[in-house]
Amino acid sequence: xxxxxxxxxxxxxxxxxxxxxxxxxxxxxxxxxxxxxxxxxxxxxxxxxxxxxxxxxxxxxxxxxxxxxxxxxxxxxxxxxxxxxxxxxxxxxxxxxxxxxxxxxxxxxxxxxxxxxxxxxxxxxxxxxxxxxxxxxxxxxxxxxxxxxxxxxxxxxxxxxxxxxxxxxxxxxxxxxxxxxxxxxxxxxxxxxxxxxxxxxxxxxxxxxxxxxxxxxxxxxxxxxxxxxxxxxxxxxxxxxxxxxxxxxxxxxxxxxxxxxxxxxxxxxxxxxxxxxxxxxxxxxxxxxxxxxxxxxxxxxxxxxxxxxxxxxxxxxxxxxxxxxxxxxxxxxxxxxxxxxxxxxxxxxxxxxxxxxxxxxxxxxxxxxxxxx
Amino acid sequence: xxxxxxxxxxxxxxxxxxxxxxxxxxxxxxxxxxxxxxxxxxxxxxxxxxxxxxxxxxxxxxxxxxxxxxxxxxxxxxxxxxxxxxxxxxxxxxxxxxxxxxxxxxxxxxxxxxxxxxxxxxxxxxxxxxxxxxxxxxxxxxxxxxxxxxxxxxxxxxxxxxxxxxxxxxxxxxxxxxxxxxxxxxxxxxxxxxxxxxxxxxxxxxxxxxxxxxxxxxxxxxxxxxxxxxxxxxxxxxxxxxxxxxxxxxxxxxxxxxxxxxxxxxxxxxxxxxxxxxxxxxxxxxxxxxxxxxxxxxxxxxxxxxxxxxxxxxxxxxxxxxxxxxxxxxxxxxxxxxxxxxxxxxxxxxxxxxxxxxxxxxxxxxxxxxxxx
Numbered sequence: 001x002x003x004x005x006x007x008x009x010x011x012x013x014x015x016x017x018x019x020x021x022x023x024x025x026x027x028x029x030x031x032x033x034x035x036x037x038x039x040x041x042x043x044x045x046x047x048x049x050x051x052x053x054x055x056x057x058x059x060x061x062x063x064x065x066x067x068x069x070x071x072x073x074x075x076x077x078x079x080x081x082x083x084x085x086x087x088x089x090x091x092x093x094x095x096x097x098x099x100x101x102x103x104x105x106x107x108x109x110x111x112x113x114x115x116x117x118x119x120x121x122x123x124x125x126x127x128x129x130x131x132x133x134x135x136x137x138x139x140x141x142x143x144x145x146x147x148x149x150x151x152x153x154x155x156x157x158x159x160x161x162x163x164x165x166x167x168x169x170x171x172x173x174x175x176x177x178x179x180x181x182x183x184x185x186x187x188x189x190x191x192x193x194x195x196x197x198x199x200x201x202x203x204x205x206x207x208x209x210x211x212x213x214x215x216x217x218x219x220x221x222x223x224x225x226x227x228x229x230x231x232x233x234x235x236x237x238x239x240x241x242x243x244x245x246x247x248x249x250x251x252x253x254x255x256x257x258x259x260x261x262x263x264x265x266x267x268x269x270x271x272x273x274x275x276x277x278x279x280x281x282x283x284x285x286x287x288x289x290x291x292x293x294x295x296x297x298x299x300x301x302x303x304x305x306x307x308x309x310x311x312x313x314x315x316x317x318x319x320x321x322x323x324x325x326x327x328x329x330x331x332x333x334x335x336x337x338x339x340x341x342x343x344x345x346x347x348x349x350x351x352x353x354x355x356x357x358x359x360x361x362x363x364x365x366x367x368x369x370x371x372x373x
Numbered sequence: 374x375x376x377x378x379x380x381x382x383x384x385x386x387x388x389x390x391x392x393x394x395x396x397x398x399x400x401x402x403x404x405x406x407x408x409x410x411x412x413x414x415x416x417x418x419x420x421x422x423x424x425x426x427x428x429x430x431x432x433x434x435x436x437x438x439x440x441x442x443x444x445x446x447x448x449x450x451x452x453x454x455x456x457x458x459x460x461x462x463x464x465x466x467x468x469x470x471x472x473x474x475x476x477x478x479x480x481x482x483x484x485x486x487x488x489x490x491x492x493x494x495x496x497x498x499x500x501x502x503x504x505x506x507x508x509x510x511x512x513x514x515x516x517x518x519x520x521x522x523x524x525x526x527x528x529x530x531x532x533x534x535x536x537x538x539x540x541x542x543x544x545x546x547x548x549x550x551x552x553x554x555x556x557x558x559x560x561x562x563x564x565x566x567x568x569x570x571x572x573x574x575x576x577x578x579x580x581x582x583x584x585x586x587x588x589x590x591x592x593x594x595x596x597x598x599x600x601x602x603x604x605x606x607x608x609x610x611x612x613x614x615x616x617x618x619x620x621x622x623x624x625x626x627x628x629x630x631x632x633x634x635x636x637x638x639x640x641x642x643x644x645x646x647x648x649x650x651x652x653x654x655x656x657x658x659x660x661x662x663x664x665x666x667x668x669x670x671x672x673x674x675x676x677x678x679x680x681x682x683x684x685x686x687x688x689x690x691x692x693x694x695x696x697x698x699x700x701x702x703x704x705x706x707x708x709x710x711x712x713x714x715x716x717x718x719x720x721x722x723x724x725x726x727x728x729x730x731x732x733x734x735x736x737x738x739x740x741x742x743x744x745x746x
Contacts, residue, residue: 039580059578060578105483108477108480173563174564181558185548190547209413212563
């Protein structure tokens with residue numbers, strides 16, 4: 001049995017528990033997990049019996065046949081054709097009433113309206129959210145997935161290395177991002193999520209998307225990369241100083257590294273996400289930085305660079321239940337929160353696989369605050 | 374009056390027509406247009422009187438004060454804080470009943486649930502979709518916007534140039550994308566939308582996201598770049614052949630260029646989008662390629678690389694009415710559809726400003742099918 005058919009049979013078991021008769025997936029990460037292909041403007045419909053019908057642009061038929069694992073495929077010309085192909089599968093699969101899972105946390109209303117259009121979905125079929133089901137399914141990574149996550153982490157290390165080798169005063173934040181991205185493409189990334197580079201006072205903002213700000217001598221620079229390799233992502237963040245940091249900056253950075261390492265050390269089977277968060281935040285609080293913490297420090301990493309398990313608060317607002325205690329094979333990034341002092345911030349982030357015997361670090365780029373200029 | 378206050382006053386006039394008492398924007402492109410800042414995890418609330426309250430992560434207060442144009446700003450610690458800050462603005466602005474616009478075409482259900490949470494929105498305030506209003510507002514570009522679109526187009530040209538200078542058999546599609554992206558970062562892009570590179574048989578797929586496929590001598594390669602410069606995007610696509618194309622490939626490419634140039638020539642004030650589409654598709658049909666067309670050939674370009682005006686069918690499924698006839702200042706990409714023969718496809722795409730006297734081309738990279746290997 002292919003890994004995809006094995007995953008589909010785990011999915012259908014969960015669908016049984018949730019009384020779902022079918023799911024229609026359009027989120028690329030979910031499609032990729034279950035059928036091996038997550039192309040844009042396409043869908044995969046999965047019945048509780050494990051039968052799979054895909055719909056793709058008609059141009060893509062040969063390509064999807066070579067890549068995905070399914071029983072039926074329909075090519076369509078446009079949105080109306082897509083809607084009709086869904087109706088056709090409902091008929092073919094004999095589903096004229098019951099419950100269909102759709103991705104409420106991914107689809108804005110007009111796109112939801114396409115999948116549940118009266119010309120697509122039979123009136124007596126009720127849509128429900130399949131977000132929690134799909135997140136549960138993807139939560140624990142198998143050996144093949146961990147190998148891909150490791151490959152992505154190596155590419156993240158390569159991207160960070162080139163960014164830090166090349167970084168100089170006078171470069172823009174965006175140019176630093178460009179160095180990391182170029183190295184990641186060279187090293188085997190087929191894609192990447194947005195690279196963050198923030199410098200100087202901008203290291204204090206929560207989401208440091210790169211700008212045209214030119215780096216100054218003495219700046220702190222926060223770099224955060226997220227390559228995708230063979231469908232899987234990694235998450236790596238480092239803060240460096242272009243020259244000699246102040247005593248205060250160095251102390252904050254050392255504290256952050258200490259907090260991160262203590263938190264990573266605790267990432268073992270059975271531990272609660274909230275406990276990891278308390279550990280990390282606790283180190284900051286004990287050092288008098290209670291007012292300088294922003295953001296929950298941990299999130300899952302897999303096909304998406306930020307996925308389940310999400311911290312309880314975030315999970316709720318992403319349509320998911322609070323995460324269960326960590327299981328072996330769950331992969332997380334630790335260090336998603338910054339220590340923000342007002343004038344500047346520091347942050348280091350690594351990708352870690354949870355194991356019975358403790359954590360296994362996937363990202364290995366050395367921690368070093370001061371870089372030569 | 375700042376450009377942003379001017380835009381807000383145009384927005385409030387439209388809100389009056391739609392009987393909206395306020396809008397809550399979270400889509401970065403919409404926020405950027407109205408207040409000059411479109412950061413992540415933030416919102417801008419605009420009343421019909423033109424009063425603006427923003428909410429941002431508390432770490433971002435100094436940064437947003439330096440960048441955005443607003444009356445009030447609230448910093449929050451997490452989603453719950455964000456919800457409470459929205460409730461506070463409803464109280465402060467004296468809106469306890471009426472109609473609030475929110476972005477239905479952008480927000481999946483859980484995120485919509487945050488903005489309309491009972492602890493955020495007064496029960497007697499009814500949410501409606503503000504997507505059509507915001508698209509209408511952003512449709513015609515002013516002189517400053519066209520300058521930025523021109524700057525983005527120059528950066529797109531620079532990206533395409535490096536990709537085509539460096540392209541060689543043996544490189545992966547992703548590495549070709551990396552060359553374009555690197556040059557765009559160097560030339561002044563602070564961001565870019567996903568770069569598409571498809572080669573060989575993959576030139577026949579509708580969305581050619583780059584893979585690890587290695588380029589072969591004789592391959593067609595389709596490259597599509599979308600840099601963002603000072604907040605504005607451009608859209609540029611080219612197809613090249615690594616060596617000598619077949620007679621069939623050359624004929625198809627020449628036909629495509631002919632269709633594109635005829636369509637660009639028609640992009641004048643008062644012309645309907647559907648007429649441009651008929652022009653382009655008509656050239657293909659007349660040459661016997663009726664079965665080889667996929668996708669509507671035109672979409673708007675602005676803060677987003679793909680925005681209103683959208684072709685009528687697409688617009689409907691994005692929650693918008695069919696686009697009005699083109700007005701001077703509307704900026705569009707022409708060449709979004711491919712000519713897909715089954716074994717391979719060709720496509721060329723340029724960004725064009727509609728004018729009273731005709732079109733003004735913003736992207737200038739030369740059209741050339743054969744490149745040296």
